[in-house]
Amino acid sequence: MDEEYDAIVLGTGLKECIISGLLSVKGLKVLHMDRNDYYGGESASLNLKQLWEKFRPGQQPPPSLGASRDYNVDMVPKFMMANGQLVKTLIYTDVTKYLEFKAVDGSYVLNKGKVYKTPVTPNEALASPLMGMIEKFRARGFFSFVEAYDVRDPATHKGLDLRRMTMGELYTYYNLDAQTVDFIGHAIALHRDDKYLGEPALPTVNKIKLYHDSLTRYEGLTSPYIYPRYGLGELPQAFARLSAVYGGTYMLNKADAEVVYDESGAAVGVSSAGETARCKFVVGDASYFPAKTRVAARVVRAVCFLSHPVPNTNNAHSVQIILPQKQIGRHSDMYVFCCSYAHNVAANNKWLAFVSTTVETANPEAELAPGLALLGHIDEKFVTVSDVHAPLDDGSRDKCYISTGYDPTTHFETTVEDVLSLYRRITGEVPDLDSKNPRLAEPPAE
Amino acid sequence: MAADLSAPALAQQQTAKLVLLGEQAAGKSSLVLRYVKGQFFDYQASTVGAAFLTKTIPELNIKFEIWDTAGQERYHSLAPMYYRGAAAAIIVYDITSTDSFNRAKAWVRELQRQGSPNMIMALAGNKADLESARAVATEEAQAYANEAGLFFLETSAKTAANVNELFAEIARKLPKAEAAPRQPQGGIVLDSAPAQAPKKSACCA
């Protein structure tokens, strides 16, 4: 281990593994370590044994759940937008070849206590029982405008300047009522609160377009989301493999790994078992940098084992339900995710449902009640509260590039944004994810 | 190699994931390179770059997706994703090294514990051309393979001896019925085909 590297990456969570992969492909010499003996850190997927060990030490999972190895339970449940940044990153790095994905069946939204399919296209708006007749036509007009809108083509702008106009003003322009605004803002644009109403409309219009483009990205999608077989834990492993293929060195099970600093407080290496590997900078998750982060938010999550699909979702094997803040009398939205044996994350005829939200009270578990109420009978339930850490510094001074914890958003857009921000701070470059990485011009197979 | 030209209709083609395991420098990458490209290098760099190759066997209508460890096994850091869903594994040792043979046995145990129960396992005693430096007797390895239920061959990536035979025998052993369940039902292939947005023109050199 007494060697010299360009970068040492600590923790094998998804963000760290993507960064590690990008840096190795760029030609940097990378050492990647984790204190655990498995990949994924906070974003690992656990089997039953690991789950019980972690949350109910000394107890055994009930045999009725089936074999431990059939389970891959995400610790940070999220879905991938089919046309989102993570998919683009996977294509950019060619990591897709290590993974298999399947569509998520449905995307739903809670309205007045009932669960509805989320309408996004003009036609779906017309068919949705969520809105009255007149409102449907207004919504159709709004969706047609958004669908056609192209920043570079003024002919599609209808004289509206979306950089100036606020989103609230755009809704008013289309005369949309509060209920419609609620599901568009929260279930389609995926905002977590209503701050966006007073901000320029363009970013939100782009979010709605992302949802729509994701829905039409691959044939036969019935939601904008996809999800890997065997769970999200496959993602960090796949990017770690990319890093290794490009020369990255992997060491797991380094329980005592610790950053070494020079007199000026800049990171110069990492020590473990009496040896020190030197490097130009360190990247990692907050847990490896005590006193260099602050708690930005707290998230409460419940993992529930079900023997049936989530009620009122057309027997979906995988589904997302968004509970907009106003519908449940809160400041932040609540999310329900569900997947099943169809994605190889649970034993036959078992479903895993997750309920998560940002903590607002002193009794986080009780806050989950409206989400849990949608699930029907729950066989087993685990509740965790975790702090989302954010770095205090940008890394330029102390050579510590620290990733932000996983927020409660339903998808990976903010995850990739954080990775790209780290990459830019480290290298001064921004990869163009719409292309294929030119350094990956691999010799063709066969 | 002309194999790809004669590849038959893809509809019926069976894709089989094949992984290689074994101690560093046992010759994993060299075996793959010999088999897929017909090449051998005396100074094969420790695996970097191409650790994922494919090869089609037209006669059997099988496409191998061959995974090489990318060095992650070096510090016992191989990801379970590596052998997840693998139809076959080749465990490689170097006949001139007893250590590498012991390591191969450890891999066999690991796979029997973690891998899919119907995975086909082959044991390859590589560098068979180095007879004068042999440290592991053929009989000993054969006896072990019989006991553990493995298919065994001594190979040489250098002379190509038994290399094609090794892969061909694995292809023959693949249960045909496996073809259907291995297909991801409803799977999506992520590609870079543009959704509907017009392609951005490349601006800079």
Ligand SMILES: Nc1nc2c(ncn2[C@@H]2O[C@H](COP(=O)(O)OP(=O)(O)OP(=O)(O)O)[C@@H](O)[C@H]2O)c(=O)[nH]1
């Ligand atoms: N004589 C002889 N040398 C071989 C044979 N196969 C591989 N070698 C040599 O052994 C060395 C290691 O071979 P690799 O193919 O890189 O071994 P590996 O198992 O892929 O090693 P790692 O990627 O480092 O784990 C290279 O110098 C090869 O040229 C063989 O059959 N005979």
Ligand SMILES: [Mg+2]
């Ligand atoms: Mg190799």
